[in-house]
Amino acid sequence: MPHVHHRIAPLAPAWESVLSRALGRRVEPSVLALLVSRQAARYRGEEVALAHGDELAARCLFWLPRDLPKSQYPTEELRLADALPRRPLRVLDVGSGLGTTALGVSLALPEGASLGELVSLERDPEALALQRRVWAEAANAGLVALPARHQTLARDLSEPGWDRDLGDFDLVTVGLCLVELLSALPEEHARGAGLAGWCERLLGLLRPEGALLVLEPGDRERSRVLQTARGVLLSRGVTVFAPCPQGGQCPLLAEPRDWCHEDLAALSLPPWLVPIAREAGLRWEGPTFSYLTLRRDGLTLAGCLKGPGERPARLVGVPEVSKGRTAAVACGAFGERPSALLVELHRHRGKAPTEPLEALPRGTVVLLAEDARPTEKGTLRLEPGVLRRR
Ligand SMILES: C[S@@+](CC[C@H](N)C(=O)[O-])C[C@H]1O[C@@H](n2cnc3c(N)ncnc32)[C@H](O)[C@@H]1O
Numbered sequence: 001m002p003h004v005h006h007r008i009a010p011l012a013p014a015w016e017s018v019l020s021r022a023l024g025r026r027v028e029p030s031v032l033a034l035l036v037s038r039q040a041a042r043y044r045g046e047e048v049a050l051a052h053g054d055e056l057a058a059r060c061l062f063w064l065p066r067d068l069p070k071s072q073y074p075t076e077e078l079r080l081a082d083a084l085p086r087r088p089l090r091v092l093d094v095g096s097g098l099g100t101t102a103l104g105v106s107l108a109l110p111e112g113a114s115l116g117e118l119v120s121l122e123r124d125p126e127a128l129a130l131q132r133r134v135w136a137e138a139a140n141a142g143l144v145a146l147p148a149r150h151q152t153l154a155r156d157l158s159e160p161g162w163d164r165d166l167g168d169f170d171l172v173t174v175g176l177c178l179v180e181l182l183s184a185l186p187e188e189h190a191r192g193a194g195l196a197g198w199c200e201r202l203l204g205l206l207r208p209e210g211a212l213l214v215l216e217p218g219d220r221e222r223s224r225v226l227q228t229a230r231g232v233l234l235s236r237g238v239t240v241f242a243p244c245p246q247g248g249q250c251p252l253l254a255e256p257r258d259w260c261h262e263d264l265a266a267l268s269l270p271p272w273l274v275p276i277a278r279e280a281g282l283r284w285e286g287p288t289f290s291y292l293t294l295r296r297d298g299l300t301l302a303g304c305l306k307g308p309g310e311r312p313a314r315l316v317g318v319p320e321v322s323k324g325r326t327a328a329v330a331c332g333a334f335g336e337r338p339s340a341l342l343v344e345l346h347r348h349r350g351k352a353p354t355e356p357l358e359a360l361p362r363g364t365v366v367l368l369a370e371d372a373r374p375t376e377k378g379t380l381r382l383e384p385g386v387l388r389r390r
């Protein structure tokens with residue numbers, strides 16, 4: 001196996017008509033761009049008027065196809081590590097909205113695994129009704145396999161007892177929802193502690209070898225809150241399966257200007273959404289987000305991928321090419337250091353059977369020779385053989 005890339009195919013063009021049929025009404029592109037810009041302002045916390053039906057239209061036609069890869073990505077990592085049971089799974093999607101997170105999961109499940117039972121929990125009954133139509137239309141078009149059993153539950157997470165009688169799950173997902181529950185809290189530490197509390201509650205719904213996927217927005221403020229929550233959870237014995245290849249404090253929290261997040265730059269927006277995003281003044285490049293995959297059984301992505309004598313590390317920046325060399329920041333357990341600057345000299349190329357560093361997208365898990373150590377300044381030279389294949 002070469003370095004561990006995520007291989008997420010671009011969204012099938014048939015999704016455009018599937019979502020339009022599920023919504024049940026035609027929305028002209030210029031109108032959709034307007035609705036999308038209003039909903040985007042609301043996501044930024046601004047008070048903007050938007051009828052509920054129009055909000056659902058913008059979410060169905062724009063955010064759903066834009067955000068699908070966000071849950072595919074961590075599910076793909078569970079698949080690569082063989083860390084999901086290969087059988088029909090019991091899955092809970094919390095704050096499920098139109099079903100985006102579970103739909104993304106279903107597209108990335110390993111062979112032999114399927115959605116045996118999906119419980120979609122959400123406070124908005126209209127969103128749940130639309131979610132059912134999305135699943136039905138997508139399954140009719142052969143884009144997804146319907147869950148064997150699908151339960152939609154209209155419950156409000158802020159009310160006591162929202163988790164009554166749910167049973168236990170192989171996978172719990174909560175996509176871009178906890179951010180909405182934390183917005184009243186004042187700052188990073190309070191929000192981090194609040195988010196950790198939610199994660200602990202959701203971890204309590206897992207079977208012993210289950211996983212919890214938490215997706216949050218990719219901007220600095222919200223990503224830092226997620227990494228703050230990660231520190232709290234680690235101190236309480238929770239396993240961070242991914243993305244982090246080391247178990248210490250997130251090194252990017254040290255500098256207030258830094259934040260760890262994913263940027264699927266290679267995965268541009270589906271072509272039919274690009275003009276909408278441009279007109280609405282939004283990013284039209286690949287999606288950005290932050291996430292944690294949490295478990296209680298001690299299993300980690302890095303531990304699953306690593307062979308004898310190897311040290312896993314994750315590229316947390318885009319490799320930069322300058323004269324004669326390529327450099328990329330990698331997160332990992334480098335002795336006392338939680339990160340290192342990997343430097344590949346171009347004159348060493350071709351001396352080992354590995355891809356050039358700049359061919360590896362951000363987020364790639366690289367496997368390095370364990371005995372290669374960074375210098376005092378934190379630079380690790382990729383001499384031939386340091387960047388390994390498996
Ligand atoms: C941004 S949407 C994300 C939907 C979906 N998970 C996704 O990834 O696209 C957030 C969802 O969380 C739901 N939500 C927010 N607060 C909630 C609460 N207190 N109880 C239940 N659902 C809530 C909203 O109704 C909305 O559908």
